[in-house]
Amino acid sequence: MASKMPAARDANNNRITISMAEQRQYQKPLICEFCDTSVGFVNAFTRNVGEDIVAIDPYFRLSKEHKHSATCRYNVQGQVTVIAQESEGDIFAALQGNRYELRLLAVKRAVEQLREIANKKRNPDSEANTGANEKIYVEAEKRLGAYVNSALRVLKVRAACIEHAEIEDVLQLVFDGVRLPWCDFYFEDDEYFRCFSQVNQATIRVPIAINGTVKNISIVRRQTGNLSVMDLVRPYRKTDQAAVLDAACFSIWSPDPNAFQTYKKEEKILAFGLWESRGVKESTNKKAGSPIKTFRNHELRLWPVTKSQLCAVKS
Numbered sequence: 001m002a003s004k005m006p007a008a009r010d011a012n013n014n015r016i017t018i019s020m021a022e023q024r025q026y027q028k029p030l031i032c033e034f035c036d037t038s039v040g041f042v043n044a045f046t047r048n049v050g051e052d053i054v055a056i057d058p059y060f061r062l063s064k065e066h067k068h069s070a071t072c073r074y075n076v077q078g079q080v081t082v083i084a085q086e087s088e089g090d091i092f093a094a095l096q097g098n099r100y101e102l103r104l105l106a107v108k109r110a111v112e113q114l115r116e117i118a119n120k121k122r123n124p125d126s127e128a129n130t131g132a133n134e135k136i137y138v139e140a141e142k143r144l145g146a147y148v149n150s151a152l153r154v155l156k157v158r159a160a161c162i163e164h165a166e167i168e169d170v171l172q173l174v175f176d177g178v179r180l181p182w183c184d185f186y187f188e189d190d191e192y193f194r195c196f197s198q199v200n201q202a203t204i205r206v207p208i209a210i211n212g213t214v215k216n217i218s219i220v221r222r223q224t225g226n227l228s229v230m231d232l233v234r235p236y237r238k239t240d241q242a243a244v245l246d247a248a249c250f251s252i253w254s255p256d257p258n259a260f261q262t263y264k265k266e267e268k269i270l271a272f273g274l275w276e277s278r279g280v281k282e283s284t285n286k287k288a289g290s291p292i293k294t295f296r297n298h299e300l301r302l303w304p305v306t307k308s309q310l311c312a313v314k315s
Helices: 018-022 076-086 104-122 131-159 189-201
Strands: 007-009 015-017 039-042 045-049 052-056 059-062 092-095 099-103 171-175 178-180 208-220 227-232 236-238 244-254 268-273 276-284 294-302 310-312
Touching: 015 018, 018 059, 052 208, 076 092, 076 099, 076 131, 099 104, 104 131, 104 171, 131 208, 131 268, 189 208, 189 244, 189 276, 189 294
Parallel strands: 099 171, 244 294
Antiparallel strands: 007 015, 039 059, 045 052, 092 099, 171 178, 208 227, 208 268, 227 244, 236 244, 268 310, 276 294
16 A cells, blocks of 8 residues: 655664755665655656646655565555544445445435525525524534545545555445446546536436636626635646647635635635536637637536535645
8 A cells, every 4th residue: 555655764864854865865765754665756747737737745655566564554554444443424334355445425414404404594584594403414524524524534644645445445435236347436637528528427426526726716696696716727638629728627606705715726625515517608719819718617616515625635
């Protein structure tokens, strides 16, 4: 099992941070901070995603064919086990061989019930705002929010992995009795178009996780109330027409104008929940002189009902 690491130890057993490694202030060989397995250092680099340049932070990673010890803090199996054992309800199920199952139907139901509670609380005449019922709804919010938070903790572990294989043997994904591969649940920006097709064609909505980069945060002003919108960096795809580009336009929306105030442009985020397709819509390229005249925008939106559906992560 492996995960990206923020520190390591050198030949003198000194703790080596990212900044120290960037300045080569260490003695080879490097080993894990919490076990004696061999690790290496990966310098920062950039990727072109659509019209944006996305920075990838430096990190330490396992050397080829090496593994963390069973008790190491960076051991993925150990991290998943702790999360599963600390979680409430039936969101996780133990399997043979120290493996677990994440029940996505339970997560979906939690999100839907949280949305129902939020809608009732916005109605001043609702029973959710009267006496003893208010306490019941608050307790329900706390319990359901804990389910979603547990799922997000697992996703943070996945975000620190290099590939799906590091977690898929430890944690299986199941929706209503059907096993779901990690590649159909967790998507990074190079998989956005496949993600769009999956959501757009789905007959049953299944929770999915998007790992992306904040492109812009803005306010959409409406007479019925302003909305806060977080747009993610958009990958492009060539089409059979030279003047037309496909764009994967993923965004997160909230009726709370302060919902995304703790996030900033170019920050890496995880967004988890019931994403919805808005179809494919064409728009004109406003850049004068560009050979690209039209974008075909493949739109997905997420409306989180709890802060636990969104968090910042390291790139």
